[in-house]
Amino acid sequence: MVKRASKQSGGGGPWRPHLGIVRTVLFILLLAVAGIAQESPQPESSDTTWAALHTHGYASFKNGRYADALADFNASLPLAASPQERAMTLSDIGYTLTELGRTADALTQLEQARALWMSIDAAGHRALQVTITIGLLHRILGHFRESEQILRSAVGSARDSSDHSAALVALGDLLNEQARFIESRPIFEEALRLSPGRDRARASALIGLGDAESNSGQIQPGISHLRDGLAISREIKVPELEALALRDLGNTYVQAGDLSSAQAMLRRALGRRRPCSHWHLRHRPSGQRVPRAPAWPPTCGRPPPRRHHRAAQPGARP
Numbered sequence: 001m002v003k004r005a006s007k008q009s010g011g012g013g014p015w016r017p018h019l020g021i022v023r024t025v026l027f028i029l030l031l032a033v034a035g036i037a038q039e040s041p042q043p044e045s046s047d048t049t050w051a052a053l054h055t056h057g058y059a060s061f062k063n064g065r066y067a068d069a070l071a072d073f074n075a076s077l078p079l080a081a082s083p084q085e086r087a088m089t090l091s092d093i094g095y096t097l098t099e100l101g102r103t104a105d106a107l108t109q110l111e112q113a114r115a116l117w118m119s120i121d122a123a124g125h126r127a128l129q130v131t132i133t134i135g136l137l138h139r140i141l142g143h144f145r146e147s148e149q150i151l152r153s154a155v156g157s158a159r160d161s162s163d164h165s166a167a168l169v170a171l172g173d174l175l176n177e178q179a180r181f182i183e184s185r186p187i188f189e190e191a192l193r194l195s196p197g198r199d200r201a202r203a204s205a206l207i208g209l210g211d212a213e214s215n216s217g218q219i220q221p222g223i224s225h226l227r228d229g230l231a232i233s234r235e236i237k238v239p240e241l242e243a244l245a246l247r248d249l250g251n252t253y254v255q256a257g258d259l260s261s262a263q264a265m266l267r268r269a270l271g272r273r274r275p276c277s278h279w280h281l282r283h284r285p286s287g288q289r290v291p292r293a294p295a296w297p298p299t300c301g302r303p304p305p306r307r308h309h310r311a312a313q314p315g316a317r318p
Helices: 019-035 046-060 064-077 083-099 102-123 127-138 144-157 161-178 181-193 198-213 221-233 239-256 260-272
Strands: none
Touching: 019 181, 046 064, 046 083, 064 083, 083 102, 083 127, 102 127, 127 144, 127 161, 144 161, 161 181, 181 198, 198 221, 198 239, 221 239, 239 260
16 A cells, blocks of 8 residues: 655655645646536627637537547637637637647646636636636646646636636645645635535545545545535436545545445446546556546546536637
């Protein structure tokens, strides 16, 4: 059993195979749904060719045809007739590249999109959404310092509760991956305060808090919060979040010495993963190879949906 060390917790619990990457990818997936427009671009745009290409790209993305979507979004970029259209297209190119596993390329496009959205409305939802996604991509690349700086800026600039909660959970998950559980717990608690409903936002915060508690020796509070997160995930029918809660519960039961319950939780978690034809070993940011295959690699194909977080889904109107 590989242990994840924690200076703050006084010991390490079982380390989940690159769980930080799993959570990161899930967060990017869910972020899209929060940012998706209620409808795809319509021909009343100032350039109907841009609108037609963008609408076609959105349809391809929605059906998992990411290469086709990327071709359409790239073709539409020179036809963008306003800063909003250009920012939207750059965002959608970045989100699509993320789905294709081209993280560094996605980061380049999203940085350009962020600069435009910031010039349009620095505290707006679109600027914040892109900022959070950029922070997550830095995390995937192992740039933890850059990721933390960007996510803290998102937390500081969020002006509505849903955006604020999304940024807090992203930051808390980053801190959890670095075993900074004492710091992450109040962040998840604040996210819970901002998410009173039984929705993805609250489920995500509960799972993050439970993870932090169980890894810092607070086994029973951790189990309680993880079970609450699991219940909401089931209720709202989000299997990815349900799988994360089950996996964290399994690892927590291992720490508690309840191997029977741990086995049951982990088996159920595997049953809720999305199918993927290209499982592979991942590397931790340090370069140390993980000694087993993780679930849900970043390049695994999946339909676009959604956690109050996915890479924001294309098609959003400015």
